[in-house]
Amino acid sequence: MSVPMITLNDGTKIPQLGLGVWKMPDDEAPGIVMSALNNGYRHIDTAAIYGNELGVGKGIAQSDVAREDIFVTSKLWNDQQGYDETLRAFDESVGKLGFDTLDLYLIHWPMPAKDKFVETWKAFIRLRDEGRVRAIGVSNFLPENLERLVDETGVTPALNQVELHPRFQQLSQRAAHAKLGIATECWSPLGQGELLTEPALIEIASRYGKSAAQVILRWEIQLGLITIPKSSNHDRMRENISVFDFELTMEEMAQIAALDSKDGRIGPDPATADF
Ligand code: NAD
Numbered sequence: 001m002s003v004p005m006i007t008l009n010d011g012t013k014i015p016q017l018g019l020g021v022w023k024m025p026d027d028e029a030p031g032i033v034m035s036a037l038n039n040g041y042r043h044i045d046t047a048a049i050y051g052n053e054l055g056v057g058k059g060i061a062q063s064d065v066a067r068e069d070i071f072v073t074s075k076l077w078n079d080q081q082g083y084d085e086t087l088r089a090f091d092e093s094v095g096k097l098g099f100d101t102l103d104l105y106l107i108h109w110p111m112p113a114k115d116k117f118v119e120t121w122k123a124f125i126r127l128r129d130e131g132r133v134r135a136i137g138v139s140n141f142l143p144e145n146l147e148r149l150v151d152e153t154g155v156t157p158a159l160n161q162v163e164l165h166p167r168f169q170q171l172s173q174r175a176a177h178a179k180l181g182i183a184t185e186c187w188s189p190l191g192q193g194e195l196l197t198e199p200a201l202i203e204i205a206s207r208y209g210k211s212a213a214q215v216i217l218r219w220e221i222q223l224g225l226i227t228i229p230k231s232s233n234h235d236r237m238r239e240n241i242s243v244f245d246f247e248l249t250m251e252e253m254a255q256i257a258a259l260d261s262k263d264g265r266i267g268p269d270p271a272t273a274d275f
Contacts, residue, residue, distance in 0.1 A: 002040065002244075003015040003016055003017045003040065003041075003042065003043070003241065003244070004016045004221075004244075006183055006224070006226055008135055008137075008158040008159060008183050009156060009158055009181045009182065009183070010135055010158050012103070012104075012134050012135040012158060014043065014071050014103075014104065014135075014159070014183070014226060015041075015042045015043035015071055016221060016225075016226050016227070017041075017043065017217065017221065017226070017227050017228070017229075017240075017241060017243070018041060018042075018043025018044060018045050018071065018073075018226075018227075018228045019032075019033070019036045019041045019043070019044050019045065019228065019229070019230065019231075019237065020045045020187070020228040020229060020230035021033070021044060021045065021046050021050060021052055021056060021230065022047070022050050022230055023050070023230070024050070024052050024055070024230070024232055025052065025055075026051055026052040026054055026055040027055060028055070028232065029052040029054075029055025029056050029058070029059055030055050030056075030058040030059035030062060031059070032059065032232050032237075033055070033056055033058075033059025033060060033063070034059045034062060034063045035234050035237065036237055037059070037060070037063040037064075037065045037070065038063070038064075039234070039237055039238050039241060040241050041237070041241060042065070042069060042070050042071060043070070043071040043072075043073075043228070044056055044060070044070065044071075044072050044073070045073045045161075045228040046072070046073065046074050046075075046097075047074055047075035047077070047106075047108055048074060048075060048076065048077045048080070048089060048092070048093050048108075049075070049077040049108065053074060053093055053096035053097050054096045054097075056072070056097060057096060057097035057098040057099065058098075060072070060097075060098075061098055067099070070103075071103045071104070072097065072099070072102060072103050072104070073102075073103060073104040073105070073106060073161075074093045074094075074097065074102055074104075074105060074106075075105070075106040075107070075108040075139060076089050076090070076093075076105065076106070076107050076108055076120065077089070077108055078108060078109050078111050078114075078275060081107070081111060081114060081116040081117060081119075081120045082116050082119060082120060082123075083119045083120070083122060083123045084123075085120075086120050086123035086124065086127075087123050087126070087127070090102075090105060090123075090127055090132065090133070093105075094132070101131065101132055101133060101134065102132070102133045102134070103133070103134050103135065104133070104134065104135045104136070104137060104158070104159065105124060105127065105133045105135075105136055105137075106136075106137050106138055106139045106159070106161060107120055107121065107124065107137075107138045107139065107141070108139050108140070109139065109140045109270060109273055109275075110138070110140060110141050110142065110145040110270055111273070111274060112142075112145065112270075112271065113274050114274075117138075117141075117145065117148075117149070118148060118149065118152050118153065121136075121138075121149050121153055121155070121157075122153060124136040125153060125155050135158040135159070136155075136157065136158060137157040137158045137159035137160060137161070137182075137183075138157045138159075138160050138161075139160065139161040139162070139187070140160075140161070140162060140163075140270040140273070141157070141160050141162075141270065142173075142270055142271060143172070143173065143176035145270075146160065146176065146177075146180060146182065147180075150180065156180055156181060156182060157182055158182070158183065159182060159183040159184070159185050159226070160173075160177055160182050160183075160184060160185070161185040161186075161187050161228075162184065162185070162186070162187065163186075163187050163188055163265060163266060163267045164184065164186035164187070164188075164189065164220070164225065165186065165188055165189055165190060165191040165195055165216065165264075165266075166191070166195055166198070166201070166216055166219065166256050166259040166260070167191055167194075167195060167259055167260065167261050167264030168191075168260070168261070168264035168265050168266070169257065169260040169264075170184075171260070183226060184225050184226065185225065185226040185227070185228065186220055186225050186226065186227045186228070187228065187267075188266055188267065189216065189217065189220055189227040189228065189229050190213055190216055190217075190229050191216075191264075191266060192266055194266070195212070195216060196211075196212045196213055196216075197212070198212065198259065200255055200256070200258075200259060201215050201216060201256070201259075204248070204252050204255065204256070208246045210243075210246060211239060213229070213236070213239060213240060214239060214240070214242065214243050215248070215252075215256070216256075217229060217240060217243045218243045218246065218247075218248055219248060219253060219256045221243060221244075222247070222248055222253060223253075
């Protein structure tokens with residue numbers, strides 16, 4: 001079964017499930033990306049800071065899948081924020097990937113203390129208007145950061161990639177996205193693997209002959225979120241994309257909703273992150 005597409009606010013279509021490649025060594029990325037493409041993945045999430053854009057690009061070039069059938073995201077790292085710096089960083093990223101155009105480019109973190117994200121966003125708008133990137137978005141932006149972008153440039157990000165998993169469900173952030181027409185993409189959608197021993201998830205999974213990982217990903221899919229689980233292991237990659245042949249009930253969705261925790265955040269807080 002193929003992965004459904006989500007239509008972003010600019011009309012671009014993105015596969016709802018993709019492969020995250022954070023911490024994947026550059027020299028291993030070609031083989032893993034090729035294996036993912038062979039297993040039905042058509043969406044890869046990388047970033048300049050991951051240091052594997054070259055490897056991701058090689059995997060795509062060496063695969064049997066056409067470039068235009070693969071949706072690739074990369075992200076601008078924090079020390080390259082600023083108008084001119086962004087244009088240079090974008091050239092570096094697409095150069096390493098070996099592409100003419102990128103599908104989605106994200107500002108990786110807002111870095112509010114640096115106060116450069118609005119000028120950075122203006123460079124993103126230029127790149128989109130020049131046709132060098134199909135869609136532009138952000139990552140880790142708080143509602144007030146999003147509102148500032150819209151107020152000062154008139155251009156709403158297509159998507160915001162934020163930490164989101166059953167222990168950190170981001171209800172108010174999701175409500176802000178819905179109000180602005182911004183799609184929500186989940187990073188660390190499996191809680192970096194920490195959630196997989198949660199008894200409630202294991203119990204639900206056993207009813208369908210599925211794993212806890214598949215139940216989490218299915219919950220995200222049914223909420224209409226975009227999700228990018230990471231695995232370098234071929235069996236797990238296959239497992240993570242096999243979530244379109246069962247459906248959680250409303251009661252099960254509510255059981256998972258009850259796992260939300262105010263201490264559930266794993267990564268940095270975007271309001272104070274400064275790195
Ligand atoms: P994740 O939640 O996807 O968990 C990945 C880990 O879970 C793997 O290392 C593996 O150990 C384990 N795992 C995966 N599938 C499994 C399975 N089926 N069974 C058992 N264990 C399994 O964590 P992540 O890598 O942090 O997040 C996914 C992607 O999100 C990243 O690769 C990256 O692309 C993106 N990301 C973005 C940001 C950001 O700031 N924008 C931050 C973190 C991650």
